[in-house]
Amino acid sequence: MQAVQSKITARHYLPGARLPSVRAQAKAMQVSVSTVVEAYERLVAEGCIQSKPGAGFYACGHVAPLNLTQIGPKVEREIDPLWVSRQSLEADDTMLKPGCGWLPPEWLYQTGIRRALRTVAREDSLDLTDYATPLGHPAFRQYLQRRLASNDIDVNAEQIMLTESGTQAIDLIGRLFLEPGDTVLVDDPCYFNFHALLKAHRAKVIGIPYTPNGPDVVAFEAALAEHTPRLYITNSGIHNPTGASLSPMVAHKVLMLAEAADLVIVEDDIFADLEMDTTPRLAAFDGLNRVLEIGSFSKTVSASVRCGYIAGRADWIEKLVDLKIATSFGGSRLGAEIVLQTLTNSGYRKHMERLRLWLAKQRQTTKEKLAKLGITPWLEPKAGMFLWCQLPKGVEATKLAQICVKQGLILAPGNAFSLSQSAHDFLRFNVAQCTDDKVFTILASALNQCLEATPDSHLTK
Structure with a gap:
């Protein structure tokens, strides 16, 4: 039922579109025919689809308002791209934002x-x-x-x-x-x-x-x-x-x-x-x-x-x-x-020359502070504001972000950037947003909480 409803929400099935036959749906989802029949009948009862005897099942009703959070694989809300964006945009001045994608106002x-x-x-x-x-x-x-x-x-x-x-x-x-x-x-x-x-x-x-x-x-x-x-x-x-x-x-x-x-x-x-x-x-x-x-x-x-x-x-x-x-x-x-x-x-050219030097210095400083926590860059960028970093073994970026946001620190978990969801132990750090030492204090505390639940992991002390 959820599979059919999600396709209606995502507009893959527009009103009047014929759904796969019971047997085709059963084969595609690797369930029994009776399971599909039951699901289709319940969807008919809810008014989501309609049955046309001898012709099959069809989507019905008006087109649902587009809901982007319902399109694509189900993931934790903390790693949903739209949620990450909203979290950073809606944060007040008390929040630290090493996970956001822009420079602090004073750097512009x-x-x-x-x-x-x-x-x-x-x-x-x-x-x-x-x-x-x-x-x-x-x-x-x-x-x-x-x-x-x-x-x-x-x-x-x-x-x-x-x-x-x-x-x-x-x-x-x-x-x-x-x-x-x-x-x-x-x-x-x-x-x-x-x-x-x-x-x-x-x-x-x-x-x-x-x-x-x-x-x-x-x-x-x-x-x-x-x-x-x-x-x-x-x-x-x-x-x-x-x-x-x-x-x-x-x-x-x-x-x-x-x-x-x-x-x-x-x-x-x-x-x-x-x-x-x-x-x-x-x-x-x-x-x-x-x-x-x-x-x-x-x-x-x-x-x-x-x-x-x-x-x-x-x-x-x-x-x-x-x-x-x-x-x-x-x-x-x-x-x-x-x-x-x-x-x-x-003055713009001179400002940018200074900015590139500030970022280079801050990339090095941030890398050194993260290294003390067992967090290592995937590579050392030649320029820019980002470090793409791997967490210590056993630490899930989503769990870490959930802990940190409650303490006033917004992170950008790796799977928000990964379509394959293969970056579960990565974070993107914006070095320009890492100038406050509280970033690393909160991060260290949260890492310890994560590692306490993973006995075979270790945090570089």
């Missing part, structure tokens, strides 16, 4: 934002009141053209469309390319909101194991052959959550496989400004033929002033513009101008 370029606000307030009133053009702020798109060129991505300003955020960029791309039931490849682990957003598109999501050099190309090739996916969504610059970087060899192999399979790739480059040295971009190797490059500035400028972009083939951008108008009409002219003023301010 607030001086530049304030200066930009004053400048914009004195300029053309259209920036304060009018809709943006469909592609978005022309001067900002020209800036992005130059910025992408610095990463060897050759694109003209007419191939760039501004969005409200990186999330909206992926949502629009999903609307363009996906139908319910289409397959999408993601990294395993990957940014957990990719999972949540793809649920909203009712896509079938397949995880590809991620290595220190990029996706596992053997698994990638096998998934292409077995599932014929429509999209692959990934990070290239600084991978979230692992901090890994894509190697040129893996990038070329992925693009060769994508070309043969007619696969579209979405490359999220949101952490570009945090890199110490530029690493390979799929979009640069591909020439934006089948790669869509997206990004935003919520991690380095402001999460409050929302502005993102999509760069891609001219024919795809043309269709995305229509979708953008249909779903949000006009973008934020004001937001784009504020972000542009901030990025082109002479």
